[in-house]
Amino acid sequence: MKKFIILTALILSGCATTQVSPLNLNANEKIKRICIEHNSRVVVNGFEDIVINRLEDNGISTETYIKGNKPSYCEYSIKYVAYQKWDFSMVLTQAELRLYKRDSKIADAEYKLHAGGLLNPTKYKSNESKINPLVDQLIGK
Template sequence: MKKLILVFVSGLFTFFLSACTSVRVNHIDESHKIDKICIEENNAVIFNEFIDSITNRIEYHGIKTILFAKEHKPLGCDYTLWYTALRSWDFSPYLSHAELKLYKNNQLIGEATYHLNGGGGLSLSKWASVSTKMNPVVDELLNKKMR
């Protein structure tokens, strides 16, 4: 009986330590030659680090970004990015969920989701920076290799 309890407790402990990150990406086709992405500002995402990380990573690949309010989309924006992000709290805030959707002329051409299963559990990686979490997601969405 003691052995069964020990196995159960050990399995439970392992489960909580191995917080699983789920990343799903439907990257854009290589035929898209993007030089500018207009990003629709989402006022529900209240931490600036998120949008700064996303725009910095897109620009890292030589693509210009323009942030705009929903009602004021600039002319000539063939490519538009929509995003949302959620924070969780465990002693300090951390990114627990994010979605990116990339459109060409209102047609979805790529999307990505980042999600910490179980809120990150006891894993210390849940407190990693937004850039650390989202850079590979943006790279994959844009179908770009990391340099």
């Protein structure tokens, strides 16, 4: 009975989780610039700007490019997706960031709001409060 109550509480709470495979650089490596592939299908308000601002807060310069036109000097790049839904306001339900060195994925991070967040009041927090820690974890900060 106790397990049933705990399971029911977890389902109703609709928790949010993050899953990260962080960047693991050699001691002498440092990322100075990350190019970000603009995803025109992402309509989450300010998502790309949040990622850019957080990277720059961490001392990494950024540049955006259109898919298929990545500048040859971009050693590191990020591709992203993000989804939202209406729940009295737009709520971020999922975001995924993938960091590449040339064409090899070297780190990724995902935020996911389970069960639509049902009774989870944190779902109404700002997108920055959800994405900034994700970016930090992605780059190993």
